[in-house]
Each structure stands twice: as C-alpha cells, then as structure tokens.
Amino acid sequence: MPVLPPSSPSSASPPAGSPRAGVVAALRAAGCVFAEEEAELILTGARTPRELAALVERRVAGFPLEQVLGWAGFHGLRIALEPGVFVPRRRTEFLVDQALARSPEASVVVDLCCGSGAVGVALAVALGPVELHASDIDPAAVRCARRNVVPRGGTVHEGDLFDALPGSLRGRVDILAANVPYVPTGEVGLLPSEARDHEPLVALDGGADGLDVLRRVTAEAPDWLAPGGCLLVETSEHQAPQALATFTRADLSAHLAVSEDLSANVVTGTKS
Structure with missing residues (x-):
C-alpha cells in the first residue's frame, strides 16, 4: 500500500x-x-x-501501515511489528512455500536475517513442532522477533549471520531461510519512502551489486546444513543467474523458483 x-x-x-x-x-x-x-x-x-x-x-x-498498526499479516498469521523493523513482504510468503515443498519433514529451522521473525514463525506453524532459531544483527529486530518467535518455542540470537548461532547447529539444519538484503547500494535511494525512511538500512542494502550478504551466507551454509538440508534466499529477477552460480560454487544443488503473481524469485540450494 x-x-x-x-x-x-x-x-x-x-x-x-x-x-x-x-x-x-x-x-x-x-x-x-x-x-x-x-x-x-x-x-x-x-x-x-x-x-x-x-x-x-x-x-x-x-510510516508503513504495519508499523503504525503494530502488526503485519504474513502467511495467514499476524506478526507483531515495531517501529524501525523491516516489514515482511507478501512476496516472501513464496519463500516459505518453497521451503515447505522442499523439506516438509524438517525438524530444525533457522531464520537468518530474521527481522520480525515472520519467516521462521510461518515455517514453524506449518511444520508443527520444530527446533526453531532466528537471528539478526539489528537489536531492534531481535527484540521484535522475540515477541513472535519465543511464543512458538523458538530462540532468537543477536549477531552477524552465522556468528550469532550456537555451534551445536552445525550440520543439523534442515531449512536455512535467509531473507538477506539484496538492494544494490546505488538503488536504495530509489526505494519508496516508507522503506527508505522507516526501515533499517542493514535490512535493505546488499552492497554494490546487491549480492554481498548472499555470497557470505552461501559460502558458510554447507557447514550448517544437514545432509539434504536446503538454503533458501530471495533475490531479484536480474540477480538470479548470479545467485544460482554462487550456490553452485558452494557445492549446493541450485534451483530457481519464480512466482509471477507475487513478483518473487527464490533460489534454493540443497546439500548432497
């Protein structure tokens, strides 16, 4: 809106x-x-x-309507939202659906760059009892995510990507959902004012080509995934070929799924 x-x-x-x-x-x-x-x-x-x-x-x-109301609708759920926290987009529901289709029996779920924790909560609700972890580098996002994730039995960690996660998760993660920032630095100023002025830059700016954080996540993901586990990221249409190549270089079996209705592009990488 x-x-x-x-x-x-x-x-x-x-x-x-x-x-x-x-x-x-x-x-x-x-x-x-x-x-x-x-x-x-x-x-x-x-x-x-x-x-x-x-x-x-x-x-x-x-201010974004969701921040004004204090909640956002996402995947049929009402997600608590606070000022200054990234607003979950409807197109990201496609990432959730892709994760559920790829790993319907998942028992360990990680929501990296979690923002409000919407993705992790949606996965946990759909999958049933799971071990759920979420993390973000932004303290405001972590506080907000705890309101959503903890009531679902999950844990929220504060820190930079995998540095925030407990080492006990290495090699055990079935679904690693990473809704990383992917707007190129030079295009952040072109975003609608709602995002540009009221959402954290760290949740939007993906570096010169928009793929800096994606590359960091992909490089480390295989160490954290269980055999058959999958990493899922959202990207733009023109970034998708580079994202697929990045996944392949990390020895992940890469697949691109596209939703025309939601204007969503999700790259999934599966560990052998």
Missing part, C-alpha cells in the same frame, strides 16, 4: 464528521492509495480517540 508525502502537516488532523470519514479523508489527502481499507484497520486498532489521532498522524507522516 504505497504512500506519498503529506501535502501539509495539517492533513494529519481528521476533518469534522464521522470518525471513519475523517480518517479516510486524512489518509487520502496524504496520498494513501488504499485509504478506505487502511482506515478500517486503523479504526479497529485504536482504543481511544487520542490513540486514533496518533495512529492517523503517524500514517500521514509516511
């Missing part, structure tokens, strides 16, 4: 009339394309008129 900058600070104050009409008008004036749908969600989430005004003000200021 894209948002344009507000035309003026005063647009944050709903005009006179019914609460719904006022909220819709304020959101529409701010450029919210789905003003009616967003208004319903904000009205449902607000417990008092003062809270309603605050939520509308934050949305009009350009």
